[in-house]
Amino acid sequence: MASPKSWVPIPPKSDFSIANIPFGIITSRNSQTQKRPAVAIGDHALDLLAFSKGNGFSKLPSVDVSVFEQPTLNDFAALGRPVHREVRKYLQDILSESTSYPEILKDNAELQKAALLPKGEFKNHLPMKIGDYTDFFAGRNHAVNLGSMFRDPKNALQPNYNHLAVAYHGRASSVVVSGTHIRRPNGQILLDPTKPTEPTFAPCRFLDIELELAAFICKPNDLGEPIKIKNAADHIFGYVLMNDWSARDIQKFEYVPLGPFTAKNFGTTVSAWVVLADALEPFRADKLKSEIPPPKYLTEERDDTVYDIKLEVDLTTPDGGTTTISRVSGKNLLWSFPQMVAHHTVGGCNLGVGDLFGSGTISGTREERDDLGSMIEMNQQGKREIQLAGMDVRKFLKDGDTITIRGTCGGEDGALVGFGECTGTIESAVVYD
Amino acid sequence: MASPKSWVPIPPKSDFSIANIPFGIITSRNSQTQKRPAVAIGDHALDLLAFSKGNGFSKLPSVDVSVFEQPTLNDFAALGRPVHREVRKYLQDILSESTSYPEILKDNAELQKAALLPKGEFKNHLPMKIGDYTDFFAGRNHAVNLGSMFRDPKNALQPNYNHLAVAYHGRASSVVVSGTHIRRPNGQILLDPTKPTEPTFAPCRFLDIELELAAFICKPNDLGEPIKIKNAADHIFGYVLMNDWSARDIQKFEYVPLGPFTAKNFGTTVSAWVVLADALEPFRADKLKSEIPPPKYLTEERDDTVYDIKLEVDLTTPDGGTTTISRVSGKNLLWSFPQMVAHHTVGGCNLGVGDLFGSGTISGTREERDDLGSMIEMNQQGKREIQLAGMDVRKFLKDGDTITIRGTCGGEDGALVGFGECTGTIESAVVYD
Ligand SMILES: [Ca+2]
Ligand SMILES: [Ca+2]
Ligand SMILES: [Mg+2]
Ligand SMILES: [Mg+2]
Ligand code: NI
Numbered sequence: 001m002a003s004p005k006s007w008v009p010i011p012p013k014s015d016f017s018i019a020n021i022p023f024g025i026i027t028s029r030n031s032q033t034q035k036r037p038a039v040a041i042g043d044h045a046l047d048l049l050a051f052s053k054g055n056g057f058s059k060l061p062s063v064d065v066s067v068f069e070q071p072t073l074n075d076f077a078a079l080g081r082p083v084h085r086e087v088r089k090y091l092q093d094i095l096s097e098s099t100s101y102p103e104i105l106k107d108n109a110e111l112q113k114a115a116l117l118p119k120g121e122f123k124n125h126l127p128m129k130i131g132d133y134t135d136f137f138a139g140r141n142h143a144v145n146l147g148s149m150f151r152d153p154k155n156a157l158q159p160n161y162n163h164l165a166v167a168y169h170g171r172a173s174s175v176v177v178s179g180t181h182i183r184r185p186n187g188q189i190l191l192d193p194t195k196p197t198e199p200t201f202a203p204c205r206f207l208d209i210e211l212e213l214a215a216f217i218c219k220p221n222d223l224g225e226p227i228k229i230k231n232a233a234d235h236i237f238g239y240v241l242m243n244d245w246s247a248r249d250i251q252k253f254e255y256v257p258l259g260p261f262t263a264k265n266f267g268t269t270v271s272a273w274v275v276l277a278d279a280l281e282p283f284r285a286d287k288l289k290s291e292i293p294p295p296k297y298l299t300e301e302r303d304d305t306v307y308d309i310k311l312e313v314d315l316t317t318p319d320g321g322t323t324t325i326s327r328v329s330g331k332n333l334l335w336s337f338p339q340m341v342a343h344h345t346v347g348g349c350n351l352g353v354g355d356l357f358g359s360g361t362i363s364g365t366r367e368e369r370d371d372l373g374s375m376i377e378m379n380q381q382g383k384r385e386i387q388l389a390g391m392d393v394r395k396f397l398k399d400g401d402t403i404t405i406r407g408t409c410g411g412e413d414g415a416l417v418g419f420g421e422c423t424g425t426i427e428s429a430v431v432y433d
Numbered sequence: 434m435a436s437p438k439s440w441v442p443i444p445p446k447s448d449f450s451i452a453n454i455p456f457g458i459i460t461s462r463n464s465q466t467q468k469r470p471a472v473a474i475g476d477h478a479l480d481l482l483a484f485s486k487g488n489g490f491s492k493l494p495s496v497d498v499s500v501f502e503q504p505t506l507n508d509f510a511a512l513g514r515p516v517h518r519e520v521r522k523y524l525q526d527i528l529s530e531s532t533s534y535p536e537i538l539k540d541n542a543e544l545q546k547a548a549l550l551p552k553g554e555f556k557n558h559l560p561m562k563i564g565d566y567t568d569f570f571a572g573r574n575h576a577v578n579l580g581s582m583f584r585d586p587k588n589a590l591q592p593n594y595n596h597l598a599v600a601y602h603g604r605a606s607s608v609v610v611s612g613t614h615i616r617r618p619n620g621q622i623l624l625d626p627t628k629p630t631e632p633t634f635a636p637c638r639f640l641d642i643e644l645e646l647a648a649f650i651c652k653p654n655d656l657g658e659p660i661k662i663k664n665a666a667d668h669i670f671g672y673v674l675m676n677d678w679s680a681r682d683i684q685k686f687e688y689v690p691l692g693p694f695t696a697k698n699f700g701t702t703v704s705a706w707v708v709l710a711d712a713l714e715p716f717r718a719d720k721l722k723s724e725i726p727p728p729k730y731l732t733e734e735r736d737d738t739v740y741d742i743k744l745e746v747d748l749t750t751p752d753g754g755t756t757t758i759s760r761v762s763g764k765n766l767l768w769s770f771p772q773m774v775a776h777h778t779v780g781g782c783n784l785g786v787g788d789l790f791g792s793g794t795i796s797g798t799r800e801e802r803d804d805l806g807s808m809i810e811m812n813q814q815g816k817r818e819i820q821l822a823g824m825d826v827r828k829f830l831k832d833g834d835t836i837t838i839r840g841t842c843g844g845e846d847g848a849l850v851g852f853g854e855c856t857g858t859i860e861s862a863v864v865y866d
Contacts, residue, residue, distance in 0.1 A: 131564075131605065131606055132565075132604060132605050132606050137691060158689050158690060159629040159630045159686075160621075160632075160686050160687055160689070162630075163621055163630070163632050163686075164621055164632075164686075164687060166687070166690075166691055166694075167691065167694050168601065168602065168691040168692050168694060169601065169602040169603055169604050169694065169698070170602055171565060171602050171782060172564065172565050172605070173564055173565050173656075173782070173783050173784070173785050173788075174656055174781075174782050174783055176656065180656075181657075182657075183656075183657035183781045185779070185780025185781055186659075186730075186779055186780060187779060187780055188593075188596055188597055188728065196592040197592045197595075197596070197725075199593075199596055199597075199728075201728050201729070201730060204780075223606075223607055223609065223613075223616075223699075223700060224614075224615075224616035224699075224700075224860070224863070225863070226619075226863060247780065250780065253592075253593050253596075253597075254593055254597060254599070255690070255692075256591050256593070257591060257599075257688070257689075257692070258570060258599055258600065258601035258692040258693070259601050259688075259690070259691040259692025259693075260691070260692075261599075261600050261601060261602065262776070262777070262779055262780040262782065263780075265602070265777075265780065265782040266656075266657075266780040266781040266782055267656060267657075267781070292630075295621065295632075295634050296634070296865075297619075297634060297865060343695070344695070344698075346618070346619055346620060346695055347618025347619060347620055347637075347680065347683065347695040347696075347698065347699040348607075348616045348618055348699040348700070348863065349604060349606070349607050349695065349698040349699055350606050350607055351606070352606050355606075427657070430657070430658070430659060430781065432729075432730060
């Protein structure tokens with residue numbers, strides 16, 4: 001199904017074609033400081049509070065427009081997937097060349113002026129209030145790569161890996177929106193690994209990235225009431241890109257036996273625009289094949305429950321040189337997000353609206369090793385340099401480096417469904433005296 | 434310093450003497466359903482919303498009484514420790530036999546009727562809105578006991594244990610108030626441990642408790658700005674008892690390499706009344722001696738930074754028989770809560786008002802093994818039965834069992850500082866088809 005053309009100019013390579021309509025939270029750069037919902041269309045943001053106040057939703061009277069007065073998307077998300085679908089479809093109509101209601105916005109210069117903000121006149125904020133954040137480990141290629149490096153290529157995966165969606169609870173407070181600077185953490189690291197009880201307190205030397213997709217939850221469940229796999233997709237609002245910054249040397253000393261803690265909780269960056277689950281429907285793809293059938297409570301009716309998203313990672317050095325250090329498809333997951341929902345709640349854990357699920361690092365399997373989601377995989381545990389533009393090299397991140405993740409679905413110019421940027425720049429560590 | 438007597442009758446063994454004044458959130462059982470702050474005094478709750486509306490705080494004009502209109506204690510907590518101290522002292526005066534202001538409450542029958550609710554006429558709720566919950570592992574005797582059972586008594590502690598406050602991020606959404614029933618979780622367990630890739634999906638068979646203390650945070654820090662050890666105590670609002678229910682068999686299969694997940698996230702119970710840090714001051718005790726000096730960023734100026742709290746665990750079987758299965762002091766920690774605050778934020782992680790920190794399981798070292806904080810320690814990894822009243826026995830919890838944790842400081846009748854109960858009853862697992 002070809003997308004309609006929009007009367008709003010859409011740059012051919014824009015992530016935000018009319019086929020997308022992702023939701024975010026904005027403030028105006030120079031005037032209105034109230035946080036409010038918006039959708040992205042080409043290089044513009046449509047301010048949904050202004051649009052709603054200007055009777056923009058008058059042809060969709062069923063929708064409770066008070067959700068567009070909120071400083072997060074939580075209340076909109078809580079309306080449920082049928083409403084997200086309806087609102088997205090309505091906004092696609094409003095923004096299309098052949099709109100059914102030209103008087104609402106297309107021919108309404110006053111409302112356009114009030115609600116359609118060009119790039120540079122708005123600023124994005126964290127789209128949801130996150131109650132809890134969970135990071136999964138569903139990128140099996142990454143798990144295999146790490147297990148091969150740290151243990152044994154023949155036994156790369158732990159015995160539980162193919163049976164359940166391995167995950168840990170992450171730190172919700174330090175999830176930040178794209179563009180937020182990240183300070184290099186201090187911590188205890190083993191400079192001499194042969195002396196495992198003599199750590200040194202110092203700034204992290206092995207500061208890494210993790211290329212991930214992440215989903216926001218829109219439908220809660222009660223404590224003690226698991227979400228069954230057949231209903232799990234109804235609980236997913238939409239998706240963002242995520243960089244789970246990781247301090248490998250701090251992690252190495254601290255993580256046995258209870259998992260990563262200060263190695264991960266100093267910051268996690270997500271992209272600003274939430275791409276609705278519905279917008280990704282045309283890009284479904286099969287997930288990675290499992291060697292064993294999953295248990296019944298994780299068995300899905302179809303295999304194509306992940307998405308073919310072209311993911312790219314750019315590293316920009318302080319002098320401004322940019323190198324794309326990874327290109328990989330988002331379909332490289334063993335467990336889908338609905339499976340993560342079913343597993344997370346299997347013991348009765350309650351999810352809340354706004355909860356964030358990370359996929360785990362997404363890596364490919366190509367021989368050339370240019371499709372990896374973390375630097376520790378690219379540098380083969382410190383054994384090789386990652387080659388950058390201008391003969392620069394890295395093993396891990398230096399102060400002033402910027403990482404930018406991008407993700408796009410589809411190939412037709414002017415009809416792309418993408419995520420915008422997930423970017424962050426590394427600042428120097430706090431100096432302890 | 435002897436406590437003043439209260440004009441409110443205080444049962445001699447009450448946890449809530451005038452020396453305590455713990456804060457909580459209540460609703461009235463039969464009428465007023467609005468959640469609101471209260472303090473406990475003997476068998477009564479003083480409703481702070483009603484007290485404030487009845488000009489109860491008129492002699493303390495500096496305090497912003499709007500915090501007592503909130504459904505959680507977060508806004509009160511956010512006023513900071515000097516204000517908590519002032520309000521507690523003021524309420525101690527108001528409630529004392531020799532109050533400076535008898536007209537406020539002691540001689541004001543009308544306000545007593547409105548604000549002083551007897552036991553049975555109010556219900557407690559979760560005292561704080563918890564943004565993030567972190568569970569530490571600071572009970573070194575417990576860590577030694579587990580390490581000795583699972584690995585090697587000579588190398589019971591991991592290399593990191595004495596160097597940093599080991600912890601993992603827990604699940605905030607499933608922290609519940611005392612009295613909430615807990616459903617036994619389902620999960621994947623290894624019925625035959627020699628076949629580590631053949632798990633069975635079934636209700637947890639090894640359902641355990643963890644006896645813990647927990648602290649609520651009252652003062653936030655910004656991302657990238659660690660809290661230094663010398664300021665850490667200012668960030669702690671007060672303390673509750675905690676039962677970190679644990680599914681040992683589910684944990685065993687799932688926890689390598691990222692830590693416990695569904696084995697812990699099905700419910701965590703906290704007591705309802707927050708005992709302010711100031712109320713515990715007279716009960717300071719030395720923490721456990723470390724074999725090595727802690728790193729500088731975790732070095733405290735004094736050793737007595739934990740509390741001598743008499744903790745007890747009762748197990749009540751479905752037929753009503755109750756046995757005290759553990760008695761141990763809360764001082765059995767290697768790391769104090771201020772040290773936990775400093776370590777949690779060392780890499781820049783931001784804390785929020787209402788965040789919850791668990792101590793980790795608190796066990797003693799007595800030969801008789803009646804001072805242990807978990808059943809897996811009591812049953813020596815399934816090797817022995819825990820003897821209960823009436824010749825009943827347990828290795829782990831059965832459906833219908835109730836666990837009640839109590840904690841009290843001091844010994845003088847009518848002057849105790851205690852926590853009330855932290856209790857929960859096990860319900861049968863959800864039946865999956
Ligand atoms: Ca990750
Ligand atoms: Ca615990
Ligand atoms: Mg992170
Ligand atoms: Mg728990
Ligand atoms: Ni009375």
